Amino acid sequence: MSAISSLVPARFLTITAHLVIVITIFWSRVRKKWFIFNLISYDTQYSSSLLIRYFLPLLEVCFPNRQLSPALAVHCSASVSLSFFVFEKWECWTYWVIFATCRSVCLCVVANKCVISQIVYI
Amino acid sequence: MCSKSMVSIATRNQDMAPGSQPVLSSTPLQVLLYLNSWYFAAFYLAEILMFIYKGILLPYPSDNLVLDVVLLLLFLGLETLRIFYGWKGNLCERSLSSCMSLSILLPCAALAVYYLLLQTFVLRLEFILSSILLCFYSLEFLLGVISISTFSRSKVY
Numbered sequence: 001m002s003a004i005s006s007l008v009p010a011r012f013l014t015i016t017a018h019l020v021i022v023i024t025i026f027w028s029r030v031r032k033k034w035f036i037f038n039l040i041s042y043d044t045q046y047s048s049s050l051l052i053r054y055f056l057p058l059l060e061v062c063f064p065n066r067q068l069s070p071a072l073a074v075h076c077s078a079s080v081s082l083s084f085f086v087f088e089k090w091e092c093w094t095y096w097v098i099f100a101t102c103r104s105v106c107l108c109v110v111a112n113k114c115v116i117s118q119i120v121y122i
Numbered sequence: 123m124c125s126k127s128m129v130s131i132a133t134r135n136q137d138m139a140p141g142s143q144p145v146l147s148s149t150p151l152q153v154l155l156y157l158n159s160w161y162f163a164a165f166y167l168a169e170i171l172m173f174i175y176k177g178i179l180l181p182y183p184s185d186n187l188v189l190d191v192v193l194l195l196l197f198l199g200l201e202t203l204r205i206f207y208g209w210k211g212n213l214c215e216r217s218l219s220s221c222m223s224l225s226i227l228l229p230c231a232a233l234a235v236y237y238l239l240l241q242t243f244v245l246r247l248e249f250i251l252s253s254i255l256l257c258f259y260s261l262e263f264l265l266g267v268i269s270i271s272t273f274s275r276s277k278v279y
Binding site for chain 1: 156157160161164246247250251254
């Protein structure tokens with residue numbers, strides 16, 4: 001019981017850390033436009049990334065969360081690697097690599113859960 | 123009069139266990155208080171680390187540094203009291219403790235605004251963390267007012 005009750009604030013704090021680091025990166029992009037978005041034009045990439053950023057977590061929240069720990073680990077690794085991205089001044093394309101890796105792992109977990117729950121309900 | 127009270131008792135009876143009082147405590151408020159205590163712990167740790175960073179790297183006047191650190195200590199005490207009273211008032215369904223928690227919320231919000239805008243050097247991280255804290259405060263204020271009205275109404279028969 002104690003492990004489960006400590007898992008909830010851990011997940012909350014990890015998601016908050018992820019949110020804070022993403023907001024920080026977008027903020028610095030406002031100051032220096034070349035920081036992330038020097039590859040494709042400004043508007044399309046900005047809107048698409050915002051859409052992805054805010055739509056996919058909603059999708060994640062909508063599904064019932066039975067297994068908390070995989071999503072927790074993915075959020076944690078994403079926030080750690082994004083902080084490396086900020087501090088070590090990595091190249092801009094690494095942001096998309098981090099994003100794609102973590103998001104695909106997370107979606108795999110969610111899809112797996114859905115399939116499992118469907119099988120259980122059937 | 124009698125039929126009215128009977129009707130209200132009957133409607134209350136629908137969502138409670140037989141032979142027990144209806145539960146008036148607000149679950150969203152309790153969740154918010156729980157998450158707020160964890161969030162504030164992380165916020166406080168980050169603030170301490172950022173003050174060390176600012177004290178080392180930036181040309182901080184010593185008077186301002188002392189003021190900010192003392193206000194940070196005050197913030198810890200006020201927030202602990204607020205969460206304690208809010209927790210107790212919500213779980214014991216006491217409107218007095220909830221009112222106490224709401225009245226302590228005002229200086230806490232003022233301190234959060236101080237760390238958001240008015241302190242000597244505002245880092246970007248501090249700005250984001252304080253604004254998240256203010257989001258917590260506004261939600262808790264709303265839910266606290268609603269729960270106090272619920273507790274007070276239930277005492278009038």
